[in-house]
Amino acid sequence: MKEFIRDFHKRVAEIDKYFELVDRIEQLGAFSANSIIFPSGEYTVDSDIQKILKSHCYLLLYNLIESSIRNGITAIHDAILIDELTYRDLSPKMKKIWTLNDLSKSFRDTYIKKETIANNLQDAIRSVLENEVVTLDPTNIPISGNLDAKTIKELIDMYGFYGNLGVPAKEIDDILNFVVKIRCDLAHGNVSFCDASNKIIWNQSNSNANNNEKVFRYLIDDKENVVKYLTHMLQNIDNYIDNKGYKLSV
Numbered sequence: 449m450k451e452f453i454r455d456f457h458k459r460v461a462e463i464d465k466y467f468e469l470v471d472r473i474e475q476l477g478a479f480s481a482n483s484i485i486f487p488s489g490e491y492t493v494d495s496d497i498q499k500i501l502k503s504h505c506y507l508l509l510y511n512l513i514e515s516s517i518r519n520g521i522t523a524i525h526d527a528i529l530i531d532e533l534t535y536r537d538l539s540p541k542m543k544k545i546w547t548l549n550d551l552s553k554s555f556r557d558t559y560i561k562k563e564t565i566a567n568n569l570q571d572a573i574r575s576v577l578e579n580e581v582v583t584l585d586p587t588n589i590p591i592s593g594n595l596d597a598k599t600i601k602e603l604i605d606m607y608g609f610y611g612n613l614g615v616p617a618k619e620i621d622d623i624l625n626f627v628v629k630i631r632c633d634l635a636h637g638n639v640s641f642c643d644a645s646n647k648i649i650w651n652q653s654n655s656n657a658n659n660n661e662k663v664f665r666y667l668i669d670d671k672e673n674v675v676k677y678l679t680h681m682l683q684n685i686d687n688y689i690d691n692k693g694y695k696l697s698v
Contacts (some may be wrong), residue, residue, distance in 0.1 A: 450689070452519040453682050459515065460675055463508050467671060470501045474650045502645040503634060505667055509674050510631040513624070514595050516678045517603065518586070520685040524607060525584040527689045534579040541608050542582075542694045549588035593635070596628045597621035604681075608693055611684035614676040623670050623677075 473484075476493050484491050528542070535543060574580075590603070597620070604610060613620065633639045651668035688694070 450523060450686060452516075452523040453686060455519055456512075456516050456678065456682055459512050463512060463671070466508060467505065467668075470498075470505060471650070473498060473501060496642050499645045499648075500641040502648050502650065502667055503630065503641040505671070506627055506630040506644075507634065509671060510595075510627050513600075513627065513674065513678065514591060514593070516682060517595065517600065518589060518591055520609075520682050521589050521603065521607065522586045523685065524609075524689060524694055525586060527692075528582055528584065528694055531692070531695070532581045533695060535576045535582055536579065537696055538582060539608070539694055539696050541606065545606060546582060546584060549584065549590070594628060594632065595624075597624040600624065607688070609681075609684045609688035611687065612680055613684075614680035615673050620673060620677050623665075623673055626665055627670070627674070 473493055484493060528538070531537075535546065538546065575582075590599070615623075630644050634641065634644055647664040649666050652666050
């Protein structure tokens with residue numbers, strides 16, 4: 449098992465532990481006056497605590513999504529380095545990635561000196577002509593805390609690690625976009641942790657929502673679908689690496 453998949457399973461196990469804790473607290477009831485007994489005494493669980501814990505669940509899910517995709521793509525970069533491939537050896541998609549992410553960064557700074565641009569171009573040309581082994585900088589992976597459905601699809605297309613993703617496209621797109629929205633709202637202070645989860649139900653079996661109440665998400669379902677989706681995606685990346693999809697076909 450490759451390290452990026454092992455890391456994914458480790459993170460999923462961590463999330464499972466947290467979700468188990470929140471599940472126990474959810475079982476106390478939405479407006480419960482029940483207490484949890486700690487060595488220091490009793491602590492009353494109220495609905496605000498439950499809401500805060502549910503909002504944190506979405507932060508954990510976003511962390512899982514971003515770390516898994518970043519680690520999977522980094523594993524592709526590492527495989528290219530291990531295989532000691534040069535620019536000439538790369539597939540057209542990987543050549544474009546090298547150009548976009550590693551070469552074109554020299555031109556992104558408005559205030560960059562012409563001499564610096566010339567030097568960077570010379571280095572790039574020399575690297576190609578002298579068949580230097582390609583090194584792709586993982587910091588140039590276009591992931592910046594806003595990894596929504598559209599961005600993930602663009603990454604899949606950019607590298608070409610296609611395959612079955614386990615969850616219908618419309619369903620997983622809605623989930624991914626909701627997860628990143630909550631993540632950004634909380635990170636930027638747009639909403640409180642209580643308000644962020646006002647319309648989130650833990651799972652369908654214990655839902656008390658009436659027909660007139662709009663429920664945006666069922667958290668347990670979202671978590672299971674995210675894990676399924678990422679499991680399939682990382683398997684696609686694993687197959688891509690095993691089949692050397694980053695290499696020029698001969």
